Amino acid sequence: MLKTALLLVNVMIAIALLLSLWRLIQGPSLADRILALDTLYINSIALIILLGMYMGSPLYFEAALLIALLGFVSTAALCKYLLRGDIIE
Amino acid sequence: MDAKPRFRLVPMPVQSALLFVVWLLMNNTLAVGHIFLAATLAFTIPLLVNGLQNPQPTVRKPLLALRYFLLVLMDIVIANMQVAVLILGPLKKMQPGFVAVPLDINQNLPITLLASTVSLTPGTVSCDVSEDKRWLYIHALNLVDEQALIHSIKTRYEAPLKEIFGC
Amino acid sequence: MNWIELILSFFVLLGGLFMLIGSIGLARLPDFYMRLHAPTKATTLGVGSLLIASMLFFSIKNSMFSIHEILITIFLFITAPVSAHMMAKAALHVDTDTLERTQGVEAHKAATAGGNPPAKADLVNKQKGSEN
Numbered sequence: 001m002l003k004t005a006l007l008l009v010n011v012m013i014a015i016a017l018l019l020s021l022w023r024l025i026q027g028p029s030l031a032d033r034i035l036a037l038d039t040l041y042i043n044s045i046a047l048i049i050l051l052g053m054y055m056g057s058p059l060y061f062e063a064a065l066l067i068a069l070l071g072f073v074s075t076a077a078l079c080k081y082l083l084r085g086d087i088i089e
Numbered sequence: 090m091d092a093k094p095r096f097r098l099v100p101m102p103v104q105s106a107l108l109f110v111v112w113l114l115m116n117n118t119l120a121v122g123h124i125f126l127a128a129t130l131a132f133t134i135p136l137l138v139n140g141l142q143n144p145q146p147t148v149r150k151p152l153l154a155l156r157y158f159l160l161v162l163m164d165i166v167i168a169n170m171q172v173a174v175l176i177l178g179p180l181k182k183m184q185p186g187f188v189a190v191p192l193d194i195n196q197n198l199p200i201t202l203l204a205s206t207v208s209l210t211p212g213t214v215s216c217d218v219s220e221d222k223r224w225l226y227i228h229a230l231n232l233v234d235e236q237a238l239i240h241s242i243k244t245r246y247e248a249p250l251k252e253i254f255g256c
Numbered sequence: 257m258n259w260i261e262l263i264l265s266f267f268v269l270l271g272g273l274f275m276l277i278g279s280i281g282l283a284r285l286p287d288f289y290m291r292l293h294a295p296t297k298a299t300t301l302g303v304g305s306l307l308i309a310s311m312l313f314f315s316i317k318n319s320m321f322s323i324h325e326i327l328i329t330i331f332l333f334i335t336a337p338v339s340a341h342m343m344a345k346a347a348l349h350v351d352t353d354t355l356e357r358t359q360g361v362e363a364h365k366a367a368t369a370g371g372n373p374p375a376k377a378d379l380v381n382k383q384k385g386s387e388n
Contacts, residue, residue: 005265009272016279023282023291031288031347038339039282039295045328046275046303049310050268058117058314061324065115068328072335075342082346117324169274169301176281176294185290186359208337209300214292215337216344228289228344232359 006054013050017043034078041071100139105131145198149255157249161206168211175212175230186232187216190225190239192247199250200225206246213238260316267309274302287355288347296340304329 020043024036045064052060080086099105112127113119148154175183194200204215204225212230219226229238281294307325314322354364 002261002264002268005268009268012272012276016276019279019283029288029347029352030350031343031352032291034343034346035288035291035295036282038343039279039299042295042299042303042332043275043279045332046271046306049303049306049325053268053310053313056317058318058322061328065328065331068331068335072331072339075339079339079342079346083342083349111327114324114327117322165297165301169297172281172293172297173274173277176277176284176298180284180286183290184357184359185287185355187363189363204341205334205337208296208340209333212293214289214296214344215341216289217348226363228292230290230293235359 003054006050010047010050010054013043013047017047030082034075034082037078038071038075041067041074045071099132099135101135101142105135108134146196146254148253150253153249154253157253160245160249161209164210168209171211172230183230184232186229186235188227188229188232188235188238190227190242192218192223192225193243194247194251194254195222196254199254203247203250207242210246213242260312264309264312267305267312271302271304271306271309274298274305278302287358288352289344289354289358292340292344292347296336300332300336303332 017040020036020039024033024040027033027036045067048060048064048067052058052064109127109131112130113123116123192200192203194203200218200222204218207213207215207225207227213227215225215227217226218224227242232238275298278295278298281298282291285291285294307329311323311325314325358364
């Protein structure tokens with residue numbers, strides 16, 4: 001039963017990834033694209049955790065933690081670029 | 090900083106404890122070697138970075154802070170339900186709007202906490218703080234009554250924060 | 257073991273549902289500031305409940321306490337509002353389009369103008385606000 005639920009949620013998150021990808025390509029403004037990237041990285045964290053549960057391996061935790069850290073830093077850097085036109089001043 | 094600060098063996102006790110716990114959680118273990126390593130790191134790193142610290146207002150009432158934390162946690166769950174319903178419902182009826190909320194608190198840490206709380210709770214996202222730190226601009230997904238929204242933010246979140254930090 | 261699987265499936269499905277709703281909101285809502293609401297709120301709870309499920313799963317599977325997923329949860333709960341605030345600020349800076357029926361135009365203008373306090377009309381609001 002858990003395996004079925006995991007597969008179902010995998011499909012749901014794949015659809016979520018596609019929707020954010022659509023917004024990333026479509027997005028009328030730059031801020032929309034940054035928001036789409038932010039959502040993409042959070043969705044991929046969820047996908048990796050699900051994969052870890054499906055395979056029954058705790059090794060995926062480190063990957064999820066790294067994506068969380070780097071995703072936040074990249075969002076902050078992109079916003080800083082829009083605000084200042086430069087990342088490191 | 091008027092005089093040279095007095096040397097202290099454990100300059101940041103809270104941060105040391107946090108570092109200790111986070112190291113053990115990262116390794117997901119309670120082995121003796123890791124506890125020793127965590128204690129060493131929690132002791133040395135604060136000694137090295139102590140000079141970089143900015144003075145911040147301290148938490149005066151820890152019990153009230155815990156209550157505030159639980160309140161925000163509950164509001165996050167309610168906020169998620171409300172936003173989910175709004176997203177899946179008809180878009181024509183939504184009335185988005187910007188609101189300027191006057192601030193009574195003026196230090197950086199309480200304002201940051203208030204802005205984060207506003208972002209995580211029902212239907213509002215904080216957008217900007219004015220340069221003189223007197224106004225917080227927020228965007229509401231479905232703005233029905235502006236005064237009621239300002240009032241609820243001020244009484245529900247700002248008043249406890251003001252009391253916690255005693256400013 | 258059966259009811260534990262039930263609880264796990266519930267949390268996993270709830271998490272997936274919230275992630276999906278967040279992305280639907282991102283794709284569906286009409287302007288940037290409204291889109292900002294969907295991912296910041298829906299995804300924090302979505303990832304939160306998935307991580308609760310993961311914690312339970314590994315604690316039971318290895319029959320030892322495994323709570324290191326809580327690190328990701330805490331990290332996301334701290335960073336989600338911060339990145340939302342930064343994105344809103346960047347959008348105000350580049351003057352992203354808003355929906356026509358957006359209320360509070362003067363507050364929006366004041367925020368776009370570089371964060372200076374709004375004009376007299378809002379100072380009346382402030383007095384009303386502090387009376388309440």
